[in-house]
Amino acid sequence: MTFQYMRIQGREPSYITKYPKGIFSLGWNLIRDQILSEEEKALFLSIDTWFKENLPEPEPCVNHEKVITFFKCNKTQEMQAKLEPVIALLDQHQMPYDVVYTNFVGTIVYEDDWQVAVRVEDGNMV
Numbered sequence: 001m002t003f004q005y006m007r008i009q010g011r012e013p014s015y016i017t018k019y020p021k022g023i024f025s026l027g028w029n030l031i032r033d034q035i036l037s038e039e040e041k042a043l044f045l046s047i048d049t050w051f052k053e054n055l056p057e058p059e060p061c062v063n064h065e066k067v068i069t070f071f072k073c074n075k076t077q078e079m080q081a082k083l084e085p086v087i088a089l090l091d092q093h094q095m096p097y098d099v100v101y102t103n104f105v106g107t108i109v110y111e112d113d114w115q116v117a118v119r120v121e122d123g124n125m126v
Helices: 023-032 038-054 073-092
Strands: 005-013 020-022 067-072 098-102 108-111 115-121
Touching: 005 023, 005 073, 020 023, 023 038, 023 073, 038 073, 067 073
Parallel strands: none
Antiparallel strands: 005 020, 005 067, 005 098, 067 115, 108 115
């Protein structure tokens, strides 16, 4: 089966969306909780910076609206390769996460070549 969208997410809900936090929020939680070594922190920050510089940050995300993002599967391999070191950090520090593939994301409020942002209410995509 072919899927259109992919998201890497934790199991703890975001305080804004009530939906499971995305991979970058999980990485920031590792920093916040002082779990990462200085080398690991530098690695995560370099990946986070690369994504901010090379992937548009959806306006609804910038505005802290109740949205979550999914990668488009036709671009997933390239993005997942960039995220492998972050996934390795999550594994190393036993932070649970899920990789979600779907064709049904709800109401898309932003779209570019790489991703979509989807409206969320009460922890559910709408």
